[in-house]
Amino acid sequence: MRAALLNLTLLEMKLFMRNYINMFFLLIFPMLMLLLFGGIFGNEPEAMFGGYGTVDISVPAYAGLIISVTGLMSLPLTLCQYREKKILKRFQATPLSPIYVVVSQISVHLIMTVAGMLLLFIVAKVVFDLQFVGRVLPVTAVFLFSTLSIFSLGFLVAAVAPNMRAATAIAYLIYFPMLFLTGATIPIELMPELMQKIAAVLPVTHVVKAMKAVWLGETAASVYPSLLILAGFMLVCLTLSLKFFRWE
Amino acid sequence: MIAVDALTVQYGELRAVDQVSFSVFEQEIFGIVGPNGAGKTSTVECIEGLRRAHSGKVSVSGLDPWKDRKKLYEVMGVQLQDTAYQDQVRVGEICALFSSLYRSPVPYGELLEIMQLSGKEKAFVSSLSGGQRQKLAIVLALIPNPRIAFLDELTTGLDPRARHQMWDLLLQLRERGLTIVLVSHYMDEVEAVCDRVAIMDRGRMPAVGSVSEVIGRFALHTEISFRSSLERTGGLEALPGVVSVGRKRNRITVQGRGDETVLAVLEHLRDRGIDYAALAVKPPDLEAVFLNLVGYSPSGESPRADEKEVR
Incomplete structure (x- = not known):
């Protein structure tokens, strides 16, 4: 069964990469944002950013952008489509449990999210001489944890959406605020107080906060509150998902 | 091969299948016909282990399809009513994947050849015609080298030539030792290929027998x-x-x-x-x-x- 799961995951990976809309929003779009804002503001040290440049603080924030694309768009839409097209049901009639279809989707999306982040990192390093003062291990851990917690929201969307059209509508409705109101693209500090309050309840805001803190090598204490919020959020989403998820 | 005894399926208040009993013999093509909503698919899904019976007993070569599902899927081939495939998947890729799910799969190249799909391995499934896609569904159903195959509305939406090709294929498969359960709402299809037929209507099965028996009984x-x-x-x-x-x-x-x-x-x-x-x-x-x-x-x-x- 392990061989079957591996084959399934490899195939799903190929299929993900054949979907050029996914690939654009995951790999190209964040890079274009980086080139655009990096091009406008450069990456000179700014007192306002504590001695870091615009690119230095944008790259960890863009993690929110990348995770949102895979977790809030691609993952829920793929799962919902597989249910609507009865692909999950078809796997039910094989020795492979359809749970593995879900597992393979999560694996593929996790791997692609990491790939998207790595590519952004490399471009920022080469083009803008990005400074990275954090440590690799904590940054990776926070990134993976953030990814999984956002995936749990994506999973909830797939669980509650009755069909593809509804899933698409819900996904867009969640995705766009996550792009613009969480500090992923526009720094939260520039927003009026009301918007900051709205931002505080969006999970990606806490992804951005945690990523920035760990990226800039701040103390663990400054990261934990965000991680705790994300953990609670994930627990709620997973509980609700399990309650509402249907195989067909 | 298959024994169904007083099978009942209930969706809330609605009794989709009501006390249905019949058996399917080894190496026959057994047709289940009936109008939409008659309970055909629900009945078949209980035999396939995809749905749990409300009450009644089902056994497939001695196994309980709900409890021994995973064992059963090694000897059972399934084609579901209007299943689709992943976007942008190639014929060869989906066949290779399904082959890896079973312990002793039939080389899918052979099956593609029987189904006149050889040379299509590199084609995207989405580029196939309706008939070719149904043939692919049969290929996937036959990959486990099953002893029983369930085909649900196999020829719906196919042109007359493709339908006749399908019927020839079914008869060939029976000659190779396969038992086939065919769900259909085309009477000509059932008359053309089925050894025995069951008619379903509003959850009940008022007639089971060979085609001529069933016709004769109603005078x-x-x-x-x-x-x-x-x-x-x-x-x-x-x-x-x-x-x-x-x-x-x-x-x-x-x-x-x-x-x-x-x-x-x-x-x-x-x-x-x-x-x-x-x-x-x-x-x-x-x-x-x-x-x-x-x-x-x-x-x-x-x-x-x-x-x-x-x-």
Whole structure:
């Protein structure tokens, strides 16, 4: 069964990469944002950013952008489509449990999210001489944890959406605020107080906060509150998902 | 091979399948026909282990399809009603994936060849025609080298040639030792390929048997129809064995009991010198049984297939 799961995951990976809309929003779009804002503001040290440049603080924030694309768009839409097209049901009639279809989707999306982040990192390093003062291990851990917690929201969307059209509508409705109101693209500090309050309840805001803190090598204490919020959020989403998820 | 005993499926208040019992024998093609919503798919899904029965017993080569599901899927091939595939997947890729799910799969190259899909390995599934996609569904159902295959609405949406090809394939597969359960709402399909047939209607199964047994049991009428300018049909009504005479425009339809009526009508037409054209004799078929069972009477005032075209 392990061989079957591996084959399934490899195939799903190929299929993900054949979907050029996914690939654009995951790999190209964040890079274009980086080139655009990096091009406008450069990456000179700014007192306002504590001695870091615009690119230095944008790259960890863009993690929110990348995770949102895979977790809030691609993952829920793929799962919902597989249910609507009865692909999950078809796997039910094989020795492979359809749970593995879900597992393979999560694996593929996790791997692609990491790939998207790595590519952004490399471009920022080469083009803008990005400074990275954090440590690799904590940054990776926070990134993976953030990814999984956002995936749990994506999973909830797939669980509650009755069909593809509804899933698409819900996904867009969640995705766009996550792009613009969480500090992923526009720094939260520039927003009026009301918007900051709205931002505080969006999970990606806490992804951005945690990523920035760990990226800039701040103390663990400054990261934990965000991680705790994300953990609670994930627990709620997973509980609700399990309650509402249907195989067909 | 398959034994179903008093199977009941319930969706909330709705009883989709009600106390249905039948068996399917080794190496036969067993057809289940019925109108939409009759409970055909629910019945089959219980046998496939995809749905849990509310009550009743199902056994497939001695196994309980719900409890021994995973064991059963090694010997069972399934084609679901209108399944689709992942976007942008190639024929070869989906076949390779399915092969890796089973312990002793049939090399899929062979199956693609039987289904006239060889050379299509690199093609995207989305680029296949409807008929080719159904053939692919059969390939995937046969990859586990099953002893039983379930095919649900296999030829829906296919053109007549593709349907006849499918029927030939089914007969070939039976010769190779496969037992096939075919869900359909096409009577001609069932008459063409099935050894035995079950008719389902509103969750019940009022008739099971060979096609001729099922037709014979209902003692339905033979229908004789012809175009004629004949004004009064009183003479026809008086003929032996005639049950009813109807007229639709200039087409007269006589319902009668068996061959004696046919002869009597022909003699009557000849002896009286009545003009007639496009004479058709239609013995009772499965379609008539089916319409009779579901409460639609194809009497004189209901259109026949050949008249529909004229309108």
